[in-house]
Amino acid sequence: MAERRGGEYRREDASDPNLGTELAGFRIEGRIGRGGMGVVYRARDIQLDRAVALKILPPELAEDDGFRRRFIRESRLASSIDHPNIVPIYRAGEHDGLLFIVMRFVEGSDLKTVLRREGALGLERSVAVVAQLARALDAAHARGLVHRDVKPGNVLVVPSAEPQEADHVYLTDFGLTKPVSSEASMTDSGAFLGTVEYAAPEQIEGATVDARTDIYGLGCVFYECLTGKVPFTGPSAAAIMYAHLFKDPPAVTDITPDLPHRLxxxxxxxxxxxxxDRYATCRQLIVATQSALREPQTEASKTQSPQGPTVKEPDSGDPGDPVEKIFRAVKDAVRDRPSSDAAPADSGRRAVFDKVKGLALERLARPAAHASARRPEPEFTPPRYVIGFQSLSARSKQLQRWLLGSAALDAVVAAISSFAFISIARSAHPRAAARGALDPRWITGLQVVVFLIVASMFVVWFYRAYANLPH
Incomplete structure (x- = not known):
């Protein structure tokens, strides 16, 4: 993820202590951006004298042994992907306790900045962007990798030199991928890896992720390109996560009515x-989009004839409603007086007649408008522990490891006490052996320590379920 803002870097970045320093053979020249997964810098490869994008991950991720091993292993695999829509990875590793990844420096803006600046991209441009992302993701999935954080901030847009050509799109941050069918999208310390606005339900639940997880993220990006808005919004991260789990997003045509309804x-x-229920591959999404755009669009609205609008009489209505009586009376007047000459001679009365006639035609042409209006759905913000407990229950394998560890400690204590009892029983002088054996209070104290360790595990776990939500 690399963007240089007009060739200059913001003044507040001067306070960054990493500016001007060297890291693993790269001199840091300026800060490009900051995200939940680290800070991206514009750096210079000292040995090859070329500009690169250097991303430094948060220190807490480097402290996670499992994440550190996975990061280095999968970064090497991601660096082997050669695709025109994927930012190449030059190097990844650890230096002075910091995880870093080095990528090609791309002159351009990320899609998030483009959407913030321009709003919805329009149908043709949106399809062009998503089609390139789909090819990049399918290439990664073929190598057994899941990106798991597909979002506009990880998409770089390079404007085309020719107006009739589409912009070139790069997908970045492939060093933070996971193998296909890997487990929960959290670190061993409980940190959520992803972005809640584009996270698939299985990521939020901590379940297994695969290629279809990226298809969900690509669908969110497609939705935002078409409408200028994310599928789900809310006052908090928990509310957005709840919406991903239990709600359907508004249709794209509800936000942008001029789009084809088949989308x-x-x-x-x-x-x-x-x-x-999703597409099996990203290519299927593009094929379905192209098929929907090729099919002719049916006219759902009223059609115009040379004689005027074609009016359909309402199927039902309350005969006692005064408004319905007026509409029926005017409808009869329109039928009985087909020409404008049949209207009253007085100009004032004729103007009133024409006005009511127009309102009647409009009303009769849209008889069910009042019935189709939908009440806005009330906003619901779930308690944070609702989402937290779902992540807690999904991480049952780690719970099993902790319980096995506590059971092993308890077994050790039981073995110590049993060996002490056997030695006393076999001794020729039991009383003397009992006095020389371990103090029973020490055994009891050890058992209490084991209990406190297990209890503290559960306390820490429940705290994570409540407080360590995605950010």
Whole structure:
């Protein structure tokens, strides 16, 4: 993820202590951006004298042994991907307790900045962007990698030199991928890896992720390109996560009515809550989009004829409603007086007649408008522990390891006490042996320590379930 803002770097970045320093053979020249997964710098490869994008991950991730090993292993695998829509990875590793990844420096803006500046991209441009991302993701999935953080901030847009050509798009941050069918999207310390606005339900639940997880993220990006808005919003991260788990997003045509209505089903399938209901590959999403755009668009609105609007009479209505009586009376007047000459001669009365006639035609042409209006759904912000406990229950394998560890400690204590009892029983002088054996109070104290360790594990775990939500 690399963006240089007009060739200059912001003044507040001068306080960054990393500026001007060297890290693993790279001189840091300026800060490009900051995100939840670290800080991206513009750096200079000292040996090859070329500009690169250097991303330094948060120190707490380097302290996670499991994440550190996975990061180095999968970064090497990601660096082997050669695709025109994937930012190449030059190097990844650890230096002075910091995890870093070095990528090609791309002159351009990220898609998040483009969307913030321009809003919705339009149909043709959105399809062009998503098609390139789909090819990049399918290439990664073919190598057994899941990106797991597909979002506009990880998409770089390089404007085309030719107006008739589409912008070139790069997908970045492939060093933070996971193998296909890997487990929960959290570190061993409980930190959520991802972005809640684009996270699939299985990521939030801590369940297994695969290629369809990226398809959900790609659907969120497609949705935002078409509408200028993310599928779900809320006052807190917990509210957004709850929406991903239990709600359906508004249709894209509800936000941008001029889009083809067939896109609602295409985007909706990509954003299905169940992985089994989504597309199997990103290419299927693009093929479905192209098929929807090729089919002719039916006219759902009223059609115009040379004689005027074609009016359909309402199927039902309250005959006692005074408004309905007026509409029926005017409808009869329109039928009985087909020409404008049949209107009253007085100009004032004729103007009133024409006005009521126009209102009647408009009302009759849209008889069910009042019935189709939908009440806005009330906002619901779930308690933080609702989402937290779902992540807690999903991490049952780690719970099993902790319980096995506590059981092993308890077994050790039991073995010590049993050996002491056997030695006393076999001794020719039991009383003397008992006085020389371990103090029973020490055995009891050890058992209390084991109990406190297990209890503290549960306390820490429940705290994570409540407080260590995605950020």
């Amino acid at each position: 609602d089903a295409v985007v909706g399938k990509a954003l299905a809550r169940s992985k089994e």
